[in-house]
Amino acid sequence: MTVQSPVRQHITLDPENWSELRELAHHMLDDLLSYMETLRERPVWQPVPDAVKARLAEPLPAQPQPVETVYQQFADDVLPYPMGNTHPRFWGWVMGAGTPLGVLADMLASGFNPNMGGGEHAANYLEAQVIDWTKQMFGFPAEASGLLVSGGSMANLIGLAVARHAQSHFNFRQQGLFGAPARMMLYCSAETHSSVQRAAEVLGLGGDSIRSIPVNDQFQTDIGALEAAIAADRSAGLQPFCVVGTAGTTNTGGMDDLNRMADICQREGLWFHVDGAFGAFAAIAPDLKHLTAGIERADSLAFDWHKWPQLPFEVGCVLVRDGAIQRQTFTLRPDYLKHEERGVAGADLWFSDYGVELSRGFKALKVWMALKVYGVEQLARLVAQNVEQARYFGQMIAAAPEMECLAPVTLNIVCFRYHPGGWDESRLDRLNHELLLRIQESGLAVMTGTRIGGKFALRASITNHRTRFEDIDQVLAAVQQTGKTLAEAEAYPAL
Numbered sequence: 001m002t003v004q005s006p007v008r009q010h011i012t013l014d015p016e017n018w019s020e021l022r023e024l025a026h027h028m029l030d031d032l033l034s035y036m037e038t039l040r041e042r043p044v045w046q047p048v049p050d051a052v053k054a055r056l057a058e059p060l061p062a063q064p065q066p067v068e069t070v071y072q073q074f075a076d077d078v079l080p081y082p083m084g085n086t087h088p089r090f091w092g093w094v095m096g097a098g099t100p101l102g103v104l105a106d107m108l109a110s111g112f113n114p115n116m117g118g119g120e121h122a123a124n125y126l127e128a129q130v131i132d133w134t135k136q137m138f139g140f141p142a143e144a145s146g147l148l149v150s151g152g153s154m155a156n157l158i159g160l161a162v163a164r165h166a167q168s169h170f171n172f173r174q175q176g177l178f179g180a181p182a183r184m185m186l187y188c189s190a191e192t193h194s195s196v197q198r199a200a201e202v203l204g205l206g207g208d209s210i211r212s213i214p215v216n217d218q219f220q221t222d223i224g225a226l227e228a229a230i231a232a233d234r235s236a237g238l239q240p241f242c243v244v245g246t247a248g249t250t251n252t253g254g255m256d257d258l259n260r261m262a263d264i265c266q267r268e269g270l271w272f273h274v275d276g277a278f279g280a281f282a283a284i285a286p287d288l289k290h291l292t293a294g295i296e297r298a299d300s301l302a303f304d305w306h307k308w309p310q311l312p313f314e315v316g317c318v319l320v321r322d323g324a325i326q327r328q329t330f331t332l333r334p335d336y337l338k339h340e341e342r343g344v345a346g347a348d349l350w351f352s353d354y355g356v357e358l359s360r361g362f363k364a365l366k367v368w369m370a371l372k373v374y375g376v377e378q379l380a381r382l383v384a385q386n387v388e389q390a391r392y393f394g395q396m397i398a399a400a401p402e403m404e405c406l407a408p409v410t411l412n413i414v415c416f417r418y419h420p421g422g423w424d425e426s427r428l429d430r431l432n433h434e435l436l437l438r439i440q441e442s443g444l445a446v447m448t449g450t451r452i453g454g455k456f457a458l459r460a461s462i463t464n465h466r467t468r469f470e471d472i473d474q475v476l477a478a479v480q481q482t483g484k485t486l487a488e489a490e491a492y493p494a495l
Contacts, residue, residue, distance in 0.1 A: 015067075024068060029107075035079065036086065036100055039466065043443025045084040052077045088466035089445040089475060094250060094278045094307050094413075097464045101373055102312040105366035116148075116360035118350025120343070127364035128349055133371055134317060137284055139296030145323030147354045148305075148315055148363045152277035153195035155302030155318035158355050160186070160199045160242065162300055162320055163271035165329040167241035173329075177204050185233045187211045188244035189221040191251055193275055196244055218408060219254030221245065221261065230268060242271040247292050248279015251450055251459070253390075253411035255279060258294030265299075274298040277316075278307040278463060279411055285380040288387060291411070305367050308383050310465050315363040318355075327353050386412045386462045393460060393472050400480065406452040415450065415457040418483030429456040431486055438482050445475045 015021040055077055085095040114123040131146035140146075149155050165172050170179045177184075184205060188196050190212050200210055211229045214222050230240045243265050245256040258274060265272035274280070274295055280303040282288040283295055295301065298321070305315040320326040331353040333339065340346045352358045370379075394409035397416045407415040417432045436449050436458050450459045458479070 021067070024071065028071060029103075031075065032103060033100060036098075036103075039087050042080075042087075043084075044087040044089050044446050045440060046081060046443055047441070048081045052081065084446045085464075086466075087446075088464060088468065089471050090464060091460040091462050091467075092446040092448040094461045094463050096304075096307050096310040097466050098312045099310050099370070099465070101369060102310070102366050105369045106312055109362035109365040112362060112365075114362050116362055116364070117352035117358050118339075118347055119345055120347040123362055123364065124347055124349060124351070126368050127351065130364045130367045130371070131317075131319075135319060137376060138280065138301060138319065139283075140301070140319050140321060143323055144319055144321050145326045145354055146317060146319040147326075147351060148317050148360075148367070149355065149357075150314045151306065151316040152193070152275065152302050152304045153198065153316075154355075155277075155304075155316045156193070156195045156273075156275055157199040157202060158318045158326075159273045159300035159302050159320065160196070160244075161203055161356075162326050162329045163242040163273055164203055164205070166299075166322070166325045167239075167271050180239070182237055182239040183209055184239050184241045185209055185211060186242045186244065187213060187226055187229060187240065189213050189215050189246060189249075189256065191215050191219050191221075191249040191254055192244055192246055193250050193277065196275060215254070218410065219249055219252045221256050223257065223260050223264070226261070227264060230264070230270075240268065240270055242273055245272065245274045245294075245298070246279070247274055247276035247282070247295055248411055250277070251413075252407040252415055252452065253279065253409070253413035253461075254407075255282075255291045255410055258292065258297070260294075262294045262297035266297075271299045272297065273300045274302070276301055276303040278304060281308040281379070281383050282387075282411065284376055285384045285387075287384055288411075305370075307463055308386070309367075309370060309379055310382070311366050311370055315367060320354075330355055382465050386464070386467070389467060389469060389472060390414050390460075390462045392469060393462070393476070396472065396476055400476075402480065402483065403476075406455055406457045412462045414460045414462070415452050416460075417455065417457050418479060418487070420483070420487045425455060431483070432456050432458060434486055435479065435483050438486070439475070439478060442478070442482075444478055445471075447475075 084090040086097050114121055116123060116127060118124060127148060134146060135142065135144050147158060149158060164184065168180065172179065186200055186205065186209055188210065197207060197210060201207060213226045213229060216222055233240050243261055245258045245261045247255055247258065262272050276295060280292065280295060280301065283292040301319045303317055305311045305317060306313045338345065339350065351360060390409050390412045393414045394405055397403040397405050402418060402420050403416060404419040405416050417428065418435055419428060433449060433456055436447060440446055447458050447460045450457050
């Protein structure tokens with residue numbers, strides 16, 4: 001029987017006119033590079049006007065619109081109102097500033113558009129190379145495994161899932177937590193990032209399985225308290241299984257004594273996971289490497305490429321010392337994912353065997369390009385530069401009578417407040433909260449707020465390759481002037 005193909009209009013999402021799209025694409029790229037080149041000429045941040053919010057809250061598009069019109073709306077209504085992290089004076093949270101090279105790498109990755117679950121294609125080998133380079137950077141053995149993920153939260157989730165599997169001593173994948181003879185206990189400091197608690201909750205362990213250990217005056221895990229908590233839980237019939245060390249706490253930049261924590265884990269037979277979301281990269285800077293001593297002894301390590309290495313969001317990484325254990329935790333191969341010895345499914349390495357995602361974007365390209373174009377030594381100098389800037393920031397605050405540092409400047413984070421003297425804590429909190437918002441709303445700089453020892457603090461996280469020392473001078477002068485004005489007027493709302 002002969003079957004005729006139906007006659008119908010063909011639908012494609014490719015452009016009707018490639019030349020016109022190519023011209024617009026060049027225009028877009030020129031606009032974006034000009035935007036990045038002139039960042040200093042614009043405010044760090046500004047609120048989104050109500051009129052713009054109204055234009056962005058439009059009905060679902062049913063019919064095509066010209067791409068030129070859509071791009072113009074982006075240029076008018078989105079680009080002028082950023083979070084600000086590309087700007088030299090953005091010191092909020094811990095965010096990298098991105099690079100022009102990263103823009104180009106993401107463009108290439110999107111155009112190439114492979115699924116990085118695995119298979120026999122060049123991008124798969126490129127990601128394997130990135131993981132191998134990363135293992136060398138942090139002193140992990142060649143047989144270790146790794147995975148590029150969305151960020152530190154997912155990296156912590158993967159690392160702790162492997163820890164749970166390795167320490168369960170029964171068939172966890174088959175029985176789940178129902179097979180556990182006792183509650184499995186995890187230990188981390190009071191300064192540990194909230195993603196660790198979230199991971200424990202997602203993994204079914206629950207918040208009651210977390211022991212929050214107090215910190216010392218350097219914001220490090222109190223080792224004696226950690227040992228006591230482990231011993232007490234063992235005596236109570238619970239099962240300690242994992243200790244989480246932090247290389248660079250988000251609040252203050254505090255660095256745990258990773259060697260001593262590794263010693264405890266080795267002695268007690270526990271998994272040692274390190275959350276090094278940004279601080280792990282101190283390991284590549286010769287003058288800072290001592291702060292991360294012991295990181296190479298971790299059973300698993302989480303960190304972000306989109307923080308200190310400045311790559312565009314999003315790309316994080318998890319390394320696992322025992323690659324076989326990571327694979328055992330996640331590998332699952334239904335018939336439609338059968339691996340072959342030949343053909344497109346013939347590769348030995350399938351990254352989908354090492355995490356929760358099957359569909360994965362080509363994050364590895366921007367890491368590969370950055371390491372080749374900049375080199376590890378230049379990235380190390382950038383890390384050292386930011387730390388030097390933060391220490392200068394702290395020294396300037398210490399030299400100003402009306403300013404007060406609230407935490408040691410261990411790495412790249414400065415926690416401080418304006419303190420005119422003779423004020424109670426409640427008034428100081430209100431003044432500094434208003435001061436923070438005034439600086440943000442001025443467009444001069446973005447810092448964020450936190451609490452240190454119950455006191456409200458302005459928090460500057462200098463994780464930015466565009467920051468210069470004169471930026472710090474400019475912001476500190478504005479903080480002092482704004483603080484003086486507020487203190488004299490005492491016109492600011494309650495927290």
